[in-house]
Amino acid sequence: MTTRAILTDIEGTTSSISFVKDVLFPYARRALPRFVAARGKEPAVRKWLDAVAAENGGMCEDAMIVEVLQGWIDEDRKHTALKALQGMIWADGYKSVDFTAHIYPDAAPALRGWHAAGLPLFVYSSGSVPAQRLFFGHSDAGDLTALFSGWFDTEMGGKRDAQSYRNIVDSIGIPAGEIVFLSDVVEELDAAREAGLQTVLIDRLEDYPKPREGDAAHGHRRVERFDQIELA
Numbered sequence: 240m241t242t243r244a245i246l247t248d249i250e251g252t253t254s255s256i257s258f259v260k261d262v263l264f265p266y267a268r269r270a271l272p273r274f275v276a277a278r279g280k281e282p283a284v285r286k287w288l289d290a291v292a293a294e295n296g297g298m299c300e301d302a303m304i305v306e307v308l309q310g311w312i313d314e315d316r317k318h319t320a321l322k323a324l325q326g327m328i329w330a331d332g333y334k335s336v337d338f339t340a341h342i343y344p345d346a347a348p349a350l351r352g353w354h355a356a357g358l359p360l361f362v363y364s365s366g367s368v369p370a371q372r373l374f375f376g377h378s379d380a381g382d383l384t385a386l387f388s389g390w391f392d393t394e395m396g397g398k399r400d401a402q403s404y405r406n407i408v409d410s411i412g413i414p415a416g417e418i419v420f421l422s423d424v425v426e427e428l429d430a431a432r433e434a435g436l437q438t439v440l441i442d443r444l445e446d447y448p449k450p451r452e453g454d455a456a457h458g459h460r461r462v463e464r465f466d467q468i469e470l471a
């Protein structure tokens with residue numbers, strides 16, 4: 240099978256889980272009350288706050304909505320409303336250079352090499368599309384946004400649902416079997432394989448000290464770094 244496009248996850252794949260959990264999530268958790276007080280009336284923000292309220296019995300106090308959102312951050316809920324709001328909050332962090340986004344040293348050269356070879360690159364992450372653009376726009380390896388031809392988030396569907404990958408394939412316009420999906424999460428790779436994509440498990444020892452081989456890798460090709468990925 241030939242490879243005509245790459246679709247990559249972010250957290251645990253191009254970048255460390257600890258950057259997301261120990262830097263991005265606490266930043267959003269701390270900033271949420273101030274953010275909601277300052278910008279809660281803007282339609283683009285209100286839309287998501289109202290969605291959270293509706294899902295929680297129509298609660299009306301913003302302070303309660305903030306508490307729900309902080310609880311979701313603690314649980315690492317991949318909820319579209321939370322992810323959209325986090326993206327808006329992180330914009331301030333990147334702009335004031337409070338942090339740059341982690342990218343594994345092997346990932347940036349591989350992405351640049353594939354792009355230079357004419358292979359279109361796409362992102363599929365639970366982080367919102369604006370958050371993905373910020374992430375790669377302010378990465379440890381500089382602004383990498385020009386390498387990507389498209390961005391997908393949970394508005395396409397959940398990452399463990401095969402239909403989401405079918406939606407992405409339709410949008411990319413390349414047959415599923417010619418797209419390689421890279422992820423650290425076996426359930427996401429299972430869903431992508433069900434939709435017909437090629438799959439590679441990125442099993443980073445920094446994030447997953449116990450390598451997932453044999454049954455644990457569910458038959459997906461397994462590598463520990465991007466420079467070990469062999470494309471057909």
Ligand SMILES: CSCCC(=O)C(=O)COP(=O)(O)O
Pocket residue numbers: 248249250251259263317322325363364365366367370371374398
């Ligand atoms: C790109 S923004 C930070 C990542 C994030 O919020 C997240 O939930 C990452 O999930 P992924 O699907 O990239 O594993």
Ligand SMILES: [Mg+2]
Pocket residue numbers: 248249250251252422423424
């Ligand atoms: Mg991941």
